[in-house]
Amino acid sequence: xxxxxxxxxxxxxxxxxxxxxxLSFNGNNVLRDIHLKLHANEIVTVxxxxxxxxxxxxSLIIGLQxxxxxxxxxxxxxxxxxxxxxxxxxxxxxxSTRRFLSLCGNQSALEHAIARLGIECLLKTPVQKLSxxxxxxxxxxxxxxxxxxxxxxxxxxxxxxxxxxxELYHLLGExxxxxxxxxxxxxxxLHIVMAQTDxxxxxxxxxxxxxAPESVSQHPEYLxxxxxxxxxxxxxxxxxxDHQHDIHGDVIDQQSTQHHSHCTHNHPNS
Amino acid sequence: xxxxxxxxxxxxxxIAIAAGPLGAFVVWQRLAYFGDTLAHGALLGVALGxxxxxxxxxxxxxxxxxxxxxxxxxxRSPQLGDDxxxxxxxxxxxxxxxxxxxxxxxxxxxxxxxxxxxLTTGASDAALIVAVCTVVLSTICVFxxxxxxSVIDANLAKVEGIPVALMxxxxxxxxxxxxxxxxxxxxxxxxxxxxxxxxxxxxxxTQSPESMxxxxxxxxxIAVAIGMWTSYWYATPAGxxxxxxxxxxxxMTLFKKRC
Numbered sequence: 039x040x041x042x043x044x045x046x047x048x049x050x051x052x053x054x055x056x057x058x059x060x061l062s063f064n065g066n067n068v069l070r071d072i073h074l075k076l077h078a079n080e081i082v083t084v085x086x087x088x089x090x091x092x093x094x095x096x097s098l099i100i101g102l103q104x105x106x107x108x109x110x111x112x113x114x115x116x117x118x119x120x121x122x123x124x125x126x127x128x129x130x131x132x133x134s135t136r137r138f139l140s141l142c143g144n145q146s147a148l149e150h151a152i153a154r155l156g157i158e159c160l161l162k163t164p165v166q167k168l169s170x171x172x173x174x175x176x177x178x179x180x181x182x183x184x185x186x187x188x189x190x191x192x193x194x195x196x197x198x199x200x201x202x203x204x205e206l207y208h209l210l211g212e213x214x215x216x217x218x219x220x221x222x223x224x225x226x227x228l229h230i231v232m233a234q235t236d237x238x239x240x241x242x243x244x245x246x247x248x249x250a251p252e253s254v255s256q257h258p259e260y261l262x263x264x265x266x267x268x269x270x271x272x273x274x275x276x277x278x279x280d281h282q283h284d285i286h287g288d289v290i291d292q293q294s295t296q297h298h299s300h301c302t303h304n305h306p307n308s
Numbered sequence: 309x310x311x312x313x314x315x316x317x318x319x320x321x322x323i324a325i326a327a328g329p330l331g332a333f334v335v336w337q338r339l340a341y342f343g344d345t346l347a348h349g350a351l352l353g354v355a356l357g358x359x360x361x362x363x364x365x366x367x368x369x370x371x372x373x374x375x376x377x378x379x380x381x382x383x384r385s386p387q388l389g390d391d392x393x394x395x396x397x398x399x400x401x402x403x404x405x406x407x408x409x410x411x412x413x414x415x416x417x418x419x420x421x422x423x424x425x426x427l428t429t430g431a432s433d434a435a436l437i438v439a440v441c442t443v444v445l446s447t448i449c450v451f452x453x454x455x456x457x458s459v460i461d462a463n464l465a466k467v468e469g470i471p472v473a474l475m476x477x478x479x480x481x482x483x484x485x486x487x488x489x490x491x492x493x494x495x496x497x498x499x500x501x502x503x504x505x506x507x508x509x510x511x512x513x514t515q516s517p518e519s520m521x522x523x524x525x526x527x528x529x530i531a532v533a534i535g536m537w538t539s540y541w542y543a544t545p546a547g548x549x550x551x552x553x554x555x556x557x558x559x560m561t562l563f564k565k566r567c
Contacts, residue, residue, distance in 0.1 A: 101467070120468075122464060125460070125464070127461070128336050128337075128338065131336045131460070131517060132514055132516055132517060132519075132520050133460070133517060134515065141456060
């Protein structure tokens with residue numbers, strides 16, 4: 039359903055492929071008819087409102103959850119670097135950041151990740167005492183220590199201001215180039231996405247629309263608003279919907295949908 | 309020193325050393341109530357063991373392992389919270405134990421099971437306890453990294469390929485076995501304290517998971533030494549004396565400034 043990066047010559051085997059994936063809990067449809075391919079070197083951003091099923095989609099992709107219907111194919115022995123929204127570590131567990139990181143890789147990977155993300159000064163801090171932004175960098179360091187083929191980030195921009203987001207996106211772009219990995223990112227910000235995103239997927243229980251984001255670095259208003267550096271790393275995504283959702287996220291049947299032609303997928307409930 | 313005291317000391321030290329790392333996991337995973345559940349189940353084990361006239365320790369061990377297996381099985385149902393499951397298991401097992409004991413007539417000396425009968429430990433008992441504790445400790449050491457990663461964040465560990473469900477089962481079974489054997493030392497009522505108190509005291513003095521686990525073992529051993537000494541000279545019950553000594557050490561750690 040999604041087209042792959044155009045720069046690649048032959049169609050490569052996807053790292054993860056979802057076909058006709060449905061997910062429901064006790065009869066409640068959480069995700070409906072999802073098709074998705076994730077490739078190496080490709081950045082996919084999933085956006086959507088609260089309750090759209092973004093975290094469920096991540097759980098499916100990283101294998102924490104099995105789909106109710108449909109199939110998920112992963113590359114054999116796929117190495118996934120996963121960065122969760124947050125960790126809930128019991129305060130009774132005495133764990134310094136260094137020990138936390140050293141649990142999951144060898145010494146050289148550890149030193150490289152520490153230097154790469156500039157977290158030397160956090161190493162002695164107990165992990166429970168890290169701030170949101172610090173935790174994010176530590177979790178990212180942990181993710182890259184696995185030398186991942188696919189980097190999965192659940193809401194990495196949460197609670198970070200636009201400048202912080204831009205910095206994170208810049209870093210992710212560099213890491214993608216260094217590791218040659220695919221990146222799947224989830225964001226609740228419906229409009230501002232990472233500039234280097236190849237595909238944006240707007241999710242609200244089903245894929246509402248998808249496409250590439252628009253660069254904002256040419257717009258003087260954005261340059262003024264975000265600053266020159268930040269404007270390079272973020273982009274604006276323009277939605278292209280042909281339907282509306284009610285408050286429960288279900289698609290509302292509307293006359294006007296007939297006038298549009300660019301959305302071809304079916305809505306069983308409409 | 310009389311022989312019975314030597315065997316009692318050896319058994320108590322072995323249990324204290326094994327209870328250290330396990331107690332740390334109990335604290336990190338918030339499994340304190342699981343210890344109580346096992347202890348209540350142990351009473352049922354006593355009754356069943358007497359009824360089927362098999363070795364009591366074997367009966368208790370089987371009973372505790374079954375409880376751990378039932379807990380793991382019930383946890384797959386998302387509607388039930390862990391605390392509700394444990395409450396259900398704990399009190400059902402206790403009730404079943406009390407009913408069975410009363411059906412047996414008055415032949416059961418409940419007091420020795422409730423508070424332990426450490427001083428009746430013989431040479432073969434001591435050897436068995438040391439062997440079991442060695443096996444449990446070696447298992448914990450071998451799987452230490454995987455166990456720790458599962459405790460830190462189950463989802464993250466799963467994505468990184470750690471068999472989290474297996475590690476959880478391993479931990480619960482290890483706790484079940486140690487609790488079954490620790491019953492001889494401190495008795496049903498105080499087993500959870502033997503697991504938790506040294507670990508909590510150690511938390512206040514240490515900076516890494518490993519040092520907390522080893523610290524808990526050391527504090528447990530000190531408590532055993534003090535408790536047994538008190539028991540010997542003042543004829544206090546051995547199990548409660550050990551737990552009281554551990555609580556005393558915890559209170560002393562409260563005076564240490566947190567860093």
